[in-house]
Amino acid sequence: MKIAITGTPGVGKTTVSKILGERLGFKVIDITDFVKKNKLYKEYVEEMDSFLIDFEKLKKALEKEDNVIFDGHISHLLDVDYTIVLRCDPKIIEKRLKERGYSEKKILENVQAEILDVCLCESKGKVYEIDTTNKKPEEIVEEIISAIKEGKERKGVVNWLEKYFDYLI
Numbered sequence: 041m042k043i044a045i046t047g048t049p050g051v052g053k054t055t056v057s058k059i060l061g062e063r064l065g066f067k068v069i070d071i072t073d074f075v076k077k078n079k080l081y082k083e084y085v086e087e088m089d090s091f092l093i094d095f096e097k098l099k100k101a102l103e104k105e106d107n108v109i110f111d112g113h114i115s116h117l118l119d120v121d122y123t124i125v126l127r128c129d130p131k132i133i134e135k136r137l138k139e140r141g142y143s144e145k146k147i148l149e150n151v152q153a154e155i156l157d158v159c160l161c162e163s164k165g166k167v168y169e170i171d172t173t174n175k176k177p178e179e180i181v182e183e184i185i186s187a188i189k190e191g192k193e194r195k196g197v198v199n200w201l202e203k204y205f206d207y208l209i
């Protein structure tokens with residue numbers, strides 16, 4: 041089984057993926073690290089401080105993986121059996137990315153992406169969305185395991201637009 045753990049940067053993907061991998065005995069692949077290490081990108085985009093990923097090369101490089109968790113904010117674009125979309129209050133994401141030393145511009149871009157449900161809208165196939173706000177990582181992992189066991193699908197659990205509209209203007 042291939043599971044994507046996706047969501048806005050700072051939402052808690054890596055934290056959750058590590059615990060989930062231990063619980064399921066699955067390998068965890070950090071997609072950003074994997075792309076950099078294997079040079080699966082077309083170019084580095086300076087102003088965005090990010091890589092333009094070569095998706096065909098990336099998918100080919102991952103196609104033989106099984107019993108694996110793809111941890112990354114674009115993992116929902118890969119060929120997976122289940123996509124778990126983590127959500128979190130944009131204020132918390134903003135605080136976490138500030139603590140990480142991101143630029144104001146990059147923080148705003150990511151907070152806006154969370155408000156606009158970007159990862160959720162791009163996710164296809166079996167999707168289960170979780171609002172992780174004020175939940176412990178272990179709690180989130182339990183919810184993921186039971187959702188996958190029961191083949192549950194869920195979208196539309198949060199709506200940040202009304203509360204945080206000011207971040208978009």
Ligand SMILES: Nc1ncnc2c1ncn2[C@@H]1O[C@H](COP(=O)(O)OP(=O)(O)OP(=O)(O)O)[C@@H](O)[C@H]1O
Pocket residue numbers: 047048049050051052053054055056112113136172175176177180
């Ligand atoms: N459920 C949680 N409760 C409290 N803090 C959390 C939780 N999940 C993650 N964190 C904290 O939030 C920060 C970001 O977590 P993490 O690195 O897992 O996010 P991420 O989505 O993988 O980010 P990125 O995509 O940028 O790698 C870390 O400091 C982590 O300790």
